[in-house]
Amino acid sequence: MKNETSIPARYLPFGDSALLVEFGNTIDPETNQKVISLDRMIQKTKIEGVEELVPTYRSLLIRYNPLKTDYETLVSHVKTLENTLKKAKLKTESRNIVIPVVYGGEYGPDLEYVAERHGLTREKVVELHSERQYRVYMIGFVAGFPYLGEVTDEISTPRLETPRLRVPAGSVGIAEKQTGVYPCEAPGGWRIIGKTPLKLFNPSWQPPTLLKPGDAVRFKPISETEFKVLVGGQ
């Protein structure tokens, strides 16, 4: 495992106005931390021509204005930053966020399936899902959708073969070892095990999402009554 850190980042062209910096091809906190650190460093440095940064599991997309810079110039700037990053061992602050969830029933129509598939009781699935702390690896798919990882193998479950056309806002799902929350209604194939009354996205917030990459998330089981109170309280 040690030598994985020595895999050099790959610099790849992404059309005529973006650069992709890829740190390996795995989902793990170390790789993701490199992405987040480079993201923050570029934000601080303000490189000429850089317009937008999109951090994901293991890569950073850098969108630039080709009228202000060019691919080669940008690559050399970013490489310099990446090198200082390697030496600096940048630690970035992360926040702890608790997401209340009512599990099962109409709120989590796939809880039963996940339990059955793994020969567990529903209660055990809830316990396993809510006892861990998850890392927000990235926000993607639809507005404010957090990709969280990783659930234990004991409840890791593949996606539905045929995705649902509508998954309600607030639904908490599992896809293989990932878990996530649908911030708005969307089509989707994740196994839905519960629902949160918490709002994860609001276009009038700045920034518009509750979570950001690098944050630590825990799910807290709540009752249907608590759920209704919390929904009413918003």
Next chain:
Amino acid sequence: MKVFQVLKPGFFTTVQDLGRFDYLRYGIPICGAMDSFSFIVANLLVGNHSNDAGLEMTLIGPELQALSEAQIAITGGTISPRINERDVPMWQTLSIQEDDVLSFGKMESGCRAYLSVRGGVNTPLVLGSRSTYVRGGFGGIDGRQVKSGDVVEGFGASPLMTEYVMPGEFVPQFMRNVKVRVILGPQADMFTEMGMETFLSSAYKVTLEADRMGYRLDGPEIEHKTRADIVSDALFPGSVQVPKNGKPIVIMRDAQTTGGYAKIAVVITADVSVLGQARPNDIVEFVKVTMHQAQEKLFEYRKLLESLERILAKE
């Protein structure tokens, strides 16, 4: 200021500007006009800024009643506009009087047409843009396509003293057969040599699953070396994903912001608009260009826009 009352909404009509930037990292797509060139020209013809909001109309245009006197322009796919049953030209400034009815015929070429209004359409600015993001339910008119009974508001502006016409040689022709230029990568190394050859030498047909989110294409299967899946990373309009079935999907403006299929190439900026005018059953061919060639094209495209800005309304 009330500009139009929607009598019929058309097939899919939305408020758009040039898009919502800086929010991809929050999972919010760029949105904005699918054919930004035609969109910008529509604005220039009524003396607006390039980014002022207008209506994007898809295949079947709406029927709109003017609620006030206004100057408008219609560009993009050929859609035979009429004011009170009288044919009016596209690609030039038009005047419309209160109570006039603006309607459209069948779209004969292209897939999307644009309607600009002097002063721009006025909807709330959401995260820096007025573009409609239907899946997120925000932007434009209540985050949805327009429907009968909607009132389209405008900012209003003093009328232009001159009417403008787009010079004929600059009016784009929308073909049923388009060549789009691409830069290979970022995951081109996940495809076999034969797969790459297939991608660059085949004609792909636009399927019925082609909308503002993306274009699924049908044609010869592109061969991967071993697998089609990657650890999900960022998508951007023009990205060409190839899932396991070997059929390319071109990501467009309302697409999800991340995806887990290998991207064989990315369409150059200047050609994303061209693709935005393709409709089901059209043929798409991909042509490889270098980064340098793509930038030349982008400079040419910017120069063209700049010269149009000089020729067209500047008031």
